[in-house]
Amino acid sequence: MSQRVGAEAAGRATSFAALCADDRAFSDWYDAALPRVYGFVYARTAGDAELAEDVTATAFLEAIRARGSFLGRSDPVTWICSIARNRLIDHYRSEARDRTRHLRLVVSELAADELVHWDQVDDRDAALAALAALPPIERSALILRYLDGYSVRETARLIGRSEPATESLLVRARERVRSAFPGGPG
């Protein structure tokens, strides 16, 4: 079993190295990969296209520069998404330290009289709106926990908070989403 997995990984690594050596193959792969990576990042920036472009570009560039170290343990797109996730975590940690900006974002949370009804918006827009309304640190925690599948302990480590503080963040984030979209996932 492990031999088969090892062979698959080696095959992915070899394939990725090969397409990085062929202009046309690389361009074809890029055309298919870019929307997947950008969609992944765009969701995690809550619809901030500028930030999503920056993170997407950074992730692709880091991946290409480090292509020699790609071991094929996952699909290359998954690998690039993981790089993007790390850059976003860095970004949100930094942003959370920026108290002025943090407060400004908190003030921009959805107010009670701005409730959006679930049946009036499309799924992507609704989810993005909900994420955008969260303070960056709560957004980061919610995404790591529910989209990326990390445990609370892992999420706490990644965002640099204690487990109880992270649990508290997640409770608040869920509550904000539920109250913003009364007909939605709540």
Added chain:
Amino acid sequence: MTDDRLRRWLEAAEEPLAPDPAFAVALRDELRHELGFVAATTRPLSRRVGPAIRPGRGTGRLLLVAALVVAGSLGVAALAGSVQERTTEQRPDLLTQIRDSGRIRIAVRPDHPQFGAPGQPAAGFDVDVARALADKIGVRGDIVLVDSSTQMSADDDDRWDVALPSVAAWDIDADRFLVSSAYYRWPHRLVVADASTAADAGSLAGEPVCAVAGDAGERWLRGDYGGASSVPITTQIETTNSDDECLAALTAGDVAAVVTARLSDADLRVRSGIRVLGGPEPEPRSVVVRRAGDGAPDPTDLLDAVDEALADMRRDGTLTRLSQSRFGGADLTAP
């Protein structure tokens, strides 16, 4: 709220999504440079992104704009310096400037279904040809999306060095542009319903025929195709805004035939109930370079380089391969 339900709901936000086409092209070029496929001396995206993500909204755009302004200023300064150093007999040469800068800006149209799709990264036949052209000339190609009417109308558009307007070569104003040899020929097909008894275009005289308004197909019906006058195909010409509208009119029995504007043979093959009856000679399409204005760099050598590159691409099969990959196996590049 259950965790599963929340997770499923949030997953809707991360479906694949096409970014801004200009960003997609710029990043592709940056990555191709990293991989050594193209040389580059200016790298806007590298200035935009780095180890640290920009701290605040808009900074990335500002950096990009700043990079472009700097690049533009350098280009203008280089041009100004070059002009100062040369006598009036020694006009600056556009090809030399492009080779010195290591990049060529190529305008392609974003509004044609064969050459790009709304919301998708720039891709298609013209983008492929533009990249191959840049490679042959030995510089990095920067794709600039400009619709064909703007390419043909703006004398002072400083965004591009050469353009692929994908319009008939005979429609290009020779007083303003230098025109390369045709790199492909676009077919306009005369289409009738399967049940039609028409045997050729001549049998449609007096019958209503549909064409896209302003397209070369309409001019062919009027007897004004290819820059020369001929006998009109019919006197009853119905015009619409798209091929689909024309085909709908054909299906409804409102017209006897349709002349296609943007549908390829591959597009037609997947539609049922119609057959191709012929059509005009395919429309030649070329690369264009602006003629030099007062003090502007001489584009003659650049056009020569474009023609040499196209000839090379014909010889080595590049044009055929690109056409077949984008037009359902058809080679539209044969002379």
